[in-house]
Amino acid sequence: MYGKLIISSLALLIASQSAFAAGSGGIVLGATRVVYDANNKEASITINNKNSDQYFLVQSWIDDENGNKKVPFAITPPLFRLDAEKENMMRILKTAGDLPSDRESVFYINVKAIPPVPENTNAQNTLQLAIKTRIKMFYRPKGLTGNPAESGKKLQWSHQGNDLVVKNPTNYSVSFNEINLSGKALKDINMVLPKSETHYAWPAGAGNNVTFAFINDYGGVSEPISATAN
Numbered sequence: 001m002y003g004k005l006i007i008s009s010l011a012l013l014i015a016s017q018s019a020f021a022a023g024s025g026g027i028v029l030g031a032t033r034v035v036y037d038a039n040n041k042e043a044s045i046t047i048n049n050k051n052s053d054q055y056f057l058v059q060s061w062i063d064d065e066n067g068n069k070k071v072p073f074a075i076t077p078p079l080f081r082l083d084a085e086k087e088n089m090m091r092i093l094k095t096a097g098d099l100p101s102d103r104e105s106v107f108y109i110n111v112k113a114i115p116p117v118p119e120n121t122n123a124q125n126t127l128q129l130a131i132k133t134r135i136k137m138f139y140r141p142k143g144l145t146g147n148p149a150e151s152g153k154k155l156q157w158s159h160q161g162n163d164l165v166v167k168n169p170t171n172y173s174v175s176f177n178e179i180n181l182s183g184k185a186l187k188d189i190n191m192v193l194p195k196s197e198t199h200y201a202w203p204a205g206a207g208n209n210v211t212f213a214f215i216n217d218y219g220g221v222s223e224p225i226s227a228t229a230n
Helices: 148-154
Strands: 015-016 027-028 031-036 041-051 055-063 073-076 078-082 088-095 105-114 129-139 158-162 164-167 174-182 195-200 210-214 225-228
Touching: 027 129, 031 041, 031 088, 055 073, 055 088, 078 174, 148 210, 164 174
Parallel strands: 015 129, 031 129
Antiparallel strands: 027 041, 041 088, 055 078, 055 105, 073 088, 105 129, 158 164, 164 195, 174 210, 210 225
């Protein structure tokens, strides 16, 4: 049955979004991000099928920001059936391979939910959507100094040429929820990695007053923080 997940010309449409919404079949992840604490043997995330009458085939894997799957982590089970109104837990395990010990490393958990083809339809003429989501996973080595909840407050902002530059001197990644420069919202914002910097285009005519909010370990958003880009 799953071999017939076909759209007319044998193509499969894959929609990507931050979380599975009810309209896409009711598949819901238990978090919007995962923190893998190296003090623990593993990390985990739950997945729920909120649909009352439909099961899904769920496929999961871990990769890096470039989509490279050769990473020192495994997720299990990598492929399973999730029945209607059921929950399962996916476990993330560290495998062989060295990672920096003085800062967080960021990877991505990918989950794809594939619905079955209705038995009373012609698969050649049926639109089947496999819904994919991708969330961040932060690998946090043992013994890191500092408080990740305070990292956003330690960011350093500057105006360099036509860029707004944000430097992160801490050992933790900072993911942005919003960045405003003198009231002008920046687009396509993401995060600044530990001990690195990120550049954004400086909006025309903007002043140097920065207001931003970041996302914490639990997916919550901080209170707005003000800074000056010198």
